[in-house]
Amino acid sequence: MEQTYHQTLDVKGAKCPMPLVKSRKAISELPVGQVLRVVATDRGSVADFQGWVKAAKNVELVAQEVVQEAGQELYVHYLRRTA
Amino acid sequence: MTITELQTQAPAVTASALYDALLHNTAPFILDVRNPDDFARWRIEGRTGLTVLNIPYYDFLEDEESAVARVSANREVLVVCAKEGSSQYVADLLRTHGVDAKYLEGGILSWGHLYDTRDIIVASWGRIVQVARPARGDVSFIVISDGAAAVIDPLRHTTPYLESVAAHGARLTHIFDTHVHADHISGGPALTRETGAPYYVHPYDAIHPIDMLPATIAYTALDDGQTYRVGQVELRMIWYPGHTLGQVNILAIAPDGSRYLFTGDGIFLRSFGRPDLGGKGEAWTPVLYESMTRRLPPHLDDATLILPSHFSTLDEADESGRVAAPWGIVRRTNASLAYLESEEAFRSFVLGNLPEFPPQYVEIKRVNIGLRTPSETEAEELELGKNVCALAQ
Numbered sequence: 001m002e003q004t005y006h007q008t009l010d011v012k013g014a015k016c017p018m019p020l021v022k023s024r025k026a027i028s029e030l031p032v033g034q035v036l037r038v039v040a041t042d043r044g045s046v047a048d049f050q051g052w053v054k055a056a057k058n059v060e061l062v063a064q065e066v067v068q069e070a071g072q073e074l075y076v077h078y079l080r081r082t083a
Numbered sequence: 084m085t086i087t088e089l090q091t092q093a094p095a096v097t098a099s100a101l102y103d104a105l106l107h108n109t110a111p112f113i114l115d116v117r118n119p120d121d122f123a124r125w126r127i128e129g130r131t132g133l134t135v136l137n138i139p140y141y142d143f144l145e146d147e148e149s150a151v152a153r154v155s156a157n158r159e160v161l162v163v164c165a166k167e168g169s170s171q172y173v174a175d176l177l178r179t180h181g182v183d184a185k186y187l188e189g190g191i192l193s194w195g196h197l198y199d200t201r202d203i204i205v206a207s208w209g210r211i212v213q214v215a216r217p218a219r220g221d222v223s224f225i226v227i228s229d230g231a232a233a234v235i236d237p238l239r240h241t242t243p244y245l246e247s248v249a250a251h252g253a254r255l256t257h258i259f260d261t262h263v264h265a266d267h268i269s270g271g272p273a274l275t276r277e278t279g280a281p282y283y284v285h286p287y288d289a290i291h292p293i294d295m296l297p298a299t300i301a302y303t304a305l306d307d308g309q310t311y312r313v314g315q316v317e318l319r320m321i322w323y324p325g326h327t328l329g330q331v332n333i334l335a336i337a338p339d340g341s342r343y344l345f346t347g348d349g350i351f352l353r354s355f356g357r358p359d360l361g362g363k364g365e366a367w368t369p370v371l372y373e374s375m376t377r378r379l380p381p382h383l384d385d386a387t388l389i390l391p392s393h394f395s396t397l398d399e400a401d402e403s404g405r406v407a408a409p410w411g412i413v414r415r416t417n418a419s420l421a422y423l424e425s426e427e428a429f430r431s432f433v434l435g436n437l438p439e440f441p442p443q444y445v446e447i448k449r450v451n452i453g454l455r456t457p458s459e460t461e462a463e464e465l466e467l468g469k470n471v472c473a474l475a476q
Contacts, residue, residue: 017140017169024144044165051118052141 003063003078005037006030012041012074019045020052023079027059030081035062038077049077058083093174095188096161098197102217105129105397106404111159114184116140116173117191125468127163127194127218130397140169143176151180159183166190194218195467198243201404203390208315208338210251213390213405214243220394220469221267222406224345226335228314233257235333235345236392237270239462241277244270255280257311257318261347261392262330263288263451265360265444266470268462272300272453283311285322285329289452292328292361293445298452305331321382323349325371326356326472334382342387344410349379351391352399352408354419354473359437360444372429375420385411395473419474436475 009026011019019040027036038049046064053061062078104110105127113135115122122137142150154160154177162177162184164170170186177184187194195218203211209228215221216238223236225247232253234244237260248255255278258271263284275282283305289298307322319334326348333345348356355375358367387410400406414420422432443465449455450465457465 015168016164016166017144017172020141021144021172024141047118047120048139048141051120051139052145055139055142055145057145 003037003065004035005078006034008037008039010039012039014040014042016042016044016048020048023049023077024056027079027081032058032081032083034081036079036081038079040075040077041072043073043075045075045077049079053079091171091175091186093162093171093178094185096185097188098193099199101127101161101187101194102197102199102404105133105217106400106402108132111161111185112136112155113161113163114138114154114173115163115191116143116169117164121165125191125195125218127191128397128469140164140173143173147176151177151182154182156180156182159185161185161187163187163194164190166192196240198238198240199404200243200247203343203388203405203407204341206337206339206341211335211343211390212247212251213407214238214247215404215406216267217397218469219267219466220396222390222392222394223270224390226313226316226318226343227251227253228316230254231256231312231314233259233311233313233318234271234274235259236261236264236347237274239268239270239273239466241270241273244274245277257313258282259305259318259333260284260288260451261333261345261349262327263448264348265448266393266441266472267466268447268457269451272302272451275301285331287324287329288327289329291448291452291454292363294449294454296454298454300451300453307331319382321379323347323374323378325349325358325367325374327361328367328370330356332379332382334387342384344383344387344389346389346391348392348472350375350389350413350417350420351393351395351473352389352406352413353417354395354476355417356393356472357437357474358433359440360472362445364434364437368430368433369426371433372423372426376423383410385409385414389413393470393472395470395476419476433474438471438473438475441471 060080067074162170162174167190174184174186212225232248281303286304311318321332335343358371
C-alpha cells in the first residue's frame with residue numbers, strides 16, 4: 001500500500017546517530033498530525049527507529065520499508081507527529 | 084552542523100585497551116547506548132562486578148536531563164554503541180554535563196572482532212601460544228617447536244595464527260579441531276587452503292548429527308591413540324565422545340615431561356561441555372560420563388595443564404589473560420565435577436542444567452563441514468555473542 005506523507009528527509013549516507021538526530025529535529029518542526037518520510041542507508045536505523053518511538057512522547061512509527069535503489073538498500077521510515 | 088563536520092571531543096578507548104582493563108578489573112562503568120533488543124542479544128561482559136547499563140542514545144535526545152541523571156557523574160564512563168557514532172555523540176553530551184566520558188573505538192563490532200594473542204608457556208623446547216576471541220569466550224592454541232607449528236581449534240579469522248606462526252619463524256604443519264564446533268565457524272579449512280597443512284578432525288564429527296549428511300570439506304581423519312610430532316612435542320589424541328561423537332582431547336607432552344591437555348569442549352575450568360548440541364542429549368549423556376570417568380582419567384595427573392577452548396565468564400581467565408589451570412586445581416575448584424560421583428547424579432545434573440540451544444548452532448555445524456557457505460554478513464550474524472557450550476554453572 002502506498003504511504004502518504006507530507007515531507008521527506010534524506011539522510012542517505014548518514015551514519016548512526018544522525019538519521020535519528022535529524023528526524024527528531026524535523027518531526028519537531030512538523031505540524032501535529034503530519035507524516036515525515038525518512039530515507040536512510042544505515043541498516044541499524046530500522047531497529048533504532050522502532051525503539052525510539054517507544055521512548056518518544058509525540059512520535060508514531062506508521063510504517064517501515066526496504067527499497068532497492070541503484071544497487072543499494074534504502075530503509076524508509078514513515079513517522080507521524082502525534083502531539 | 085553537517086554530518087561531516089561532526090568532531091568528537093571525547094577520548095577513544097580501543098577494544099584491546101578495554102580487554103586489558105576488564106582482565107585487571109579496572110574497567111570503567113560501561114554505558115551501552117544501543118537499542119534494548121541489540122543489548123539483549125549480546126553485550127560486553129567482564130569479571131563479576133563490572134557494571135553495564137543500557138540507555139539507548141535516543142533517550143538522550145528525548146529527555147536529556149533525565150537520561151544524564153541516570154549516569155553517575157563522579158565515575159569514569161565508557162560509552163559503547165554498535166559502530167562508534169552514537170557513542171561519540173553521547174560521550175560528548177555527557178562531557179558537557181561534567182561526566183568523564185570516553186567512547187569505544189569502532190563500537191561493539193571491534194570488541195567482537197578482537198583477537199588476543201598471549202604465551203601460555205615459553206620453554207627451551209618451544210612455546211604454546213593462546214589465541215582468544217574474548218567477546219565470544221573462544222580460545223584456541225598454537226604449539227610451536229623447532230620451526231614446526233600445530234594450531235588447535237582455530238577460530239574463523241586466520242590472520243592471528245599466520246602472524247603468530249611467522250613471528251616465531253615456524254611453518255604450520257598440523258591443523259586440529261578437537262571436534263566440529265557448533266558455536267563458531269572454524270578457521271581450520273581456511274588455514275588448510277592458505278597453507279597446505281592438513282586439517283585433522285575425527286571422522287565421527289564429519290557427519291552432521293542432525294542432517295545425517297557427510298562433510299564436503301577436505302579433512303584428514305584422526306583416531307584415538309594416534310600421535311603426531313610437532314618439533315620436540317608429541318601430540319596424543321584421546322577420544323572423548325559426549326559433547327560430539329568425535330571429540331578428542333589432545334595431550335601435548337614436552338621433552339621436559341611437562342604435559343598440556345587441550346580439552347576442546349570437554350572439561351572447562353568451571354564447567355564442562357554439554358552433550359545435547361547434536362540434538363541427542365539423553366543418548367549422549369552416558370557416553371559423556373564414560374569419557375569423563377574412564378577414558379580421560381588415565382591420561383591426567385595433577386600437574387597437567389588444562390587448556391579448554393572456551394570460558395563462560397572472564398573470571399576464568401587470570402590477570403594475564405591465560406585461561407589455564409593445572410588439573411590438580413581444576414579437579415578441586417570445578418564444582419560441576421562433583422556430579423561425576425555416580426552416573427545417576429551426573430545424569431540429573433546434566434539434563435537439569437542444559438542452557439538454551441541456540442538455533443544457529445545447527446547451521447554453524449553445517450558451515451563447519453562444508454554443507455553451507457555463508458556470506459561475511461551471515462557469518463557475522465551466526466557468530467554474534469558469546470558461546471553457550473558449557474552447562475549452566
